[in-house]
Amino acid sequence: MSGNQKEICLEDLKLRILRMDLEPGAMLDEASLASHYGLSRTPLREILQRLAGAGFISTxxxxxxxxxxxxxxxxxxxxxxxxxxxxxxxxxxxxxxxSRQLGDLQTAQLEFAKSTERGDAPAAALANHRFHAIIGEMAHNPYLVAALNRLLIDHTRLSQTFYRPADPHEEQLVVRASEQHDALISAIEAREGALATDLTLQHWDLSRDRIERFVRPDPLPVDVISMKEHRGAV
Amino acid sequence: MSGNQKEICLEDLKLRILRMDLEPGAMLDEASLASHYGLSRTPLREILQRLAGAGFISTxxxxxxxxxxxxxxxxxxxxxxxxxxxxxxxxxxxxxxxSRQLGDLQTAQLEFAKSTERGDAPAAALANHRFHAIIGEMAHNPYLVAALNRLLIDHTRLSQTFYRPADPHEEQLVVRASEQHDALISAIEAREGALATDLTLQHWDLSRDRIERFVRPDPLPVDVISMKEHRGAV
DNA sequence: TGTATACATTTTGTATACAAATTCAGACGC
DNA sequence: GCGTCTGAATTTGTATACAAAATGTATACA
Structure with a gap:
């Protein structure tokens, strides 16, 4: 039971960081974390070293x-x-x-689709993270995966920072993203590398556009501003 | 003095792995390592976690x-x-x-040139490692650097595996590699990205050819083979 | 009011003792 | 001979106590 307590702690900390339950830049207190997970500081500090190695935290x-x-x-x-x-x-x-990995990928995508359908944005973000992490595993390339996993940490956090549940346009984009996931699964299953590359770049464009739209929203109507200017001048 | 003993241990273990003083796949004994570096097992185990995170070892x-x-x-x-x-x-x-980093790069290249001139292959391999690791730092891209550093670990080890000091051709290649380093420094200093890319690919080709020549050496003279075949048939 | 310094508190780092898991070696049955 | 069972020996994992460093706070002084 306590044998995998360490693993539970590790995975939970990763999740809390990805969900930004632990905010970027937040300080971590060894003592309180250790008592929270029912560990002593010795194994907890080893977990922190591993998290640092994976790019989740810095020490x-x-x-x-x-x-x-x-x-x-x-x-x-x-x-x-x-x-x-x-x-x-x-x-x-x-x-x-x-082919065994393909099943995991489909499971992750199912979880993503379900999360989006019930409007659970944090769960969708995590399922999306898992989806792309599995693709990383499927690549069987430990070098690039190291880069990918670090990118995914920031991608998942960025997506949640720039998420507006109220925006109706946002929902459309999520539906398209889910469709792209399905298409990507098919391309991978068919071992069509070129197609998978192409679909991934489309998927990226969608994600980037969503964030860009947030950072640079539609400008306010010009005439409203001029009206205010006019009144101020009176 | 004992404050940076941990850092010394970490760096020395990295070096020993890169030099293949510790061979790929070799088991590491916590107790003996700890006593060797004058540490207790607690900090040593933290070092092992960090080495695992950087791809030097697996736990x-x-x-x-x-x-x-x-x-x-x-x-x-x-x-x-x-x-x-x-x-x-x-x-x-x-x-x-x-520009501050450029000095470090030139220092590393000087060390590489000196090591090759005195025929010190292990030192040259480590200086070469450091040269390329510094270029990684200069890129200011934590994502790709994670991939690069893992590649460099295996590259440095591969280079030493496939090194024949007796081969006169080998020396020529090392001289060319050193020249390419110099050219790359100039390109980086001039901020010519395209040129740096090009020079790096040439540098890679040289390195790959050297290893390939080892794995797939010049074929034996055809007549010798046929003679052997002939004799076997008798 | 602002700065510096001494001291108390908190937090981080390490060593040691002990618990848990794995490995090794010899005995036993087939 | 070959597999496997059992218990000792080794190795790994964890908790706790203590040392070292950093942080916070109050006081003295310009």
């Missing part, structure tokens, strides 16, 4: 651990890097996957 | 740690992935580096 000597931050510079690099890595991973997944 | 629950293995499947993936990552890292380094 500084004598200065404690904090959740990986997400500043503007990081975002810029993220947008620059993601499409290349995603596309290559998908191509490799199509070429190298084993 | 299994209750089963100890072992140096990352290098099987044929891994090598295939390595050759498939390296050029893309290297090329992109070099381009980003040219675009994003700070």
């Amino acid at each position: 500084r000597e004598n200065r404690g651990a904090k959740v990986a931050s997400m500043d503007v510079a990081t975002m810029r690099v993220f947008f620059q890097t993601a499409p290349m890595v995603y596309a290559n991973i998908s191509r490799l997944a199509a070429e190298n996957h084993s | 299994r629950e209750n089963r100890g740690a072992k140096v990352a293995s290098m099987d044929v499947a891994t090598m295939r993936v390595f050759f498939q992935t390296a050029p893309m990552v290297y090329a992109n890292i070099s381009r980003l380094a040219a675009e994003n580096h700070s």
Whole structure:
């Protein structure tokens, strides 16, 4: 029972970081985390080292651990890097996957679809994360997967930062994303690397557009502004 | 003094793995490592977690740690992935580096040149590793650097596996590699991303050819083979 | 009011002791 | 001979106590 308590703690911390229940840059207190998960500080500190190695947190000597931050510079690099890595991973997944992994992928996509249908955005974000992480596993490329998993951490967090449940347009985009997932599964299953690459780039464009629309929304109507200006001048 | 003993241990273990002083797949004994570095097992185990996170070793629950293995499947993936990552890292380094880092790069290259001149292959391999790791830092891209550093671990180990100091052709190749390093430094300094990409791919071709020549050596003279066949048939 | 310094508190890092798991070796039956 | 069962020996994992470092706070002084 307590044998996998460490694993539970590790996975739960990953989840809390991805959900931004633990915010980017937040300090982590060893003592409280240890007691929360029913561990002593020794195994908890080992977990922190592993989380740091996977890019979830950063640690500084004598200065404690904090959740990986997400500043503007990081975002810029993220947008620059993601499409290349995603596309290559998908191509490799199509070429190298084993059929057993395909079932896991379909399960993850089912979970994504269900989460979106019931409007559970955090669950959808996590299912989406899992979907793309599985594609990473299917690529059988430990080098690129290291890059992918770090990208996915920030992607999942970004998606949730820039999510507006009220926006009706948003729902449309999610439906399209789900359709793209299905198409990508088919391409991987058929081992069509080129198609998988293409679909992944389309999927990326959709995701990027959604975030871009948030950062740069439709400008306010000009005449309203001029009216206000006019009144101010009186 | 004992404050950075942990750091010393971490760096030394990395070096020993890169030099294959600790062979791929070798089991690591916590107790002996701890006593060797004058640490207790607690901090040593934290170091092992960090090494695992960086891809130097792999750990299994209750089963100890072992140096990352290098099987044929891994090598295939390595050759498939390296050029893309290297090329992109070099381009980003040219675009994003700070001038302070350029000095470190030149220092590393000087160390590489000196090591090759005195025929110190292990030192040259490590200096070469450091040279390319610094280019990784200059790229300011934490995602791709994660992939790069894993590639470099295997690249450095592969290079030493497939090294024949006796071969006179080998020396020529090393001289060319050193020249390519110099050219790459200039391209990065001039912030010429396209040129840096190009030079890096040439550098990669050289490295790959050297290893390939080892794996698939010049075929034996045809007549010798046929003679042997003939004799066997008698 | 602002700064510096000494001291108390909190947090991080390490060593040691002990618990749990795995491995090894010899005995036993087939 | 070959597999496998059992218990010792080894190795890994965890908790606790203590040491070291950083942080916070109050006081003295300019």
